[in-house]
Amino acid sequence: MSEALIALRGVEVHVGSQTILSHIDLDVHPKEIVTLIGPNGAGKTTLVRVVLGLMKFSGTRKLKPDIKIGYMPQKLELNPQLPITVKRFLKISGANDKQLAQRMAQTGIEAIAHHPMQSVSGGELQRVLLARALVQNPELLVLDEPAQGVDVIGQAEMYSLINKIKNELGCGVLMISHDLHLVMAQTDRVICLNHHVCCHGHPDHVSHDPAFIELFGAKVSENMAPYTHHHDHEHDLHGNISHKEHAGHHHD
């Protein structure tokens, strides 16, 4: 595999006497989508902030030299006293007009280009933040719950757009998501986090992992499975998983 865009080894984060993260190893390579999942308070956002260099930690963090990172935060705190339009908000990242126009069209925010940022609705804001993460053609895209506050149709659109952009730019994607049923089909690797890495690997593999089932329950595991391919198991009527050799169903 090509050289990792980012490599974390043995990352630990402590706040006061609390351990937020321990023993974290993480790699993101070009052209791969790594999805971080885990319960609330599991340290997902903290891990993303370590990756971005926004958080103090112990351990090692190696970035590809001069890497361009696009970041979409979970929410945006914007001072109401700053008069700034959507287009200008995108432009302060240093993007040129061509990139700007392309990304605004792609994320469907051309109509609100000249609106003040403070008047933009929640769902629109997510698309504006995605556009901001994209305008500079990043090599690594870091997304913290990108589809939060977006309606169901919009969610599916957003994830397929993220996948499309990954293919277009050949960038690596690290994302936090709770929409397991929507993201798993396109995810190359899942990392299941609960202060440490509970389990990781291909979505098919992870959804069967006892640690995953313990954390999320069989119900989630079942919901996640139908959207991935080449199963090696069957579900019974209650959503429990019964393993049978080569008895998997296919959704091709």
Add this chain to the structure above:
Amino acid sequence: MIEIILYPCLAGILLALIGGPLGSFVIWQRMAYFGESIAHSALLGIAIAIFLNINMTITMLIVCCSMAAVLSQVQKRFQLSLNTLLAIMAHTSLATGLVIISLIPGFRLDINSFLFGDLLAIGKQDFILIGLVSVASFMFISNQWQKLISLAANEELAFVEGVNTNRLQLLLLLCMAIVVAIGIKAVGVLLIVSLLVIPAATSRKWVRSPEAMAALASTFGVAAVLAGLTMSYYADTPAGPSIVAIAGFMYFFSQLFLLLKK
């Protein structure tokens, strides 16, 4: 006759011009408290200068810049209790300054001139110093404008996109400290902090872009300086307070006008 008012007038205009963009950042970055704290530390600078019998302007610059540097570190480390810490530092430096001054035999500080300065006493030399500082500040701000706006909009996004946010923030604070220190000598604590905050706050509701806010703030500031000095000249009111009062009334009338227009 004109010479008496010429340098004060030009100095006031220069400070109002640089106060527009700088004041906008004070509002965008919620730094009003910083301005106050730095201004208060200026008295400590004055006290040290008198006590050691060294150059007052240079001492004030050093003390204000040190205060700015300390504040930027404080801001990074103790985010939760920032306002409390700022108040403690501001008042400690102010009080220490007053204590030091009281230890100097035969010296009585004119607190009025510290608060309100003496704009009408500004001579050619003060004017040149204010001019140099204004031009330097303007060059720094216009040179770093896009990055500064990015910092004001969202520090974390700016950092991830490659802006050295810590350094930029420190430079902005130092720039403010220098303008405040130079401004205090000429126009007093009250006027310099007002010229930073009030015109920028007045222009906010009228504009849709950061540039327009900075430019309109400068315009309001210059208008307040000219009106205040005119009032001072004809009605014999103190120059500094006249300018601040007029800037304040401009703010209230602007808010009222926008409220009635709705």
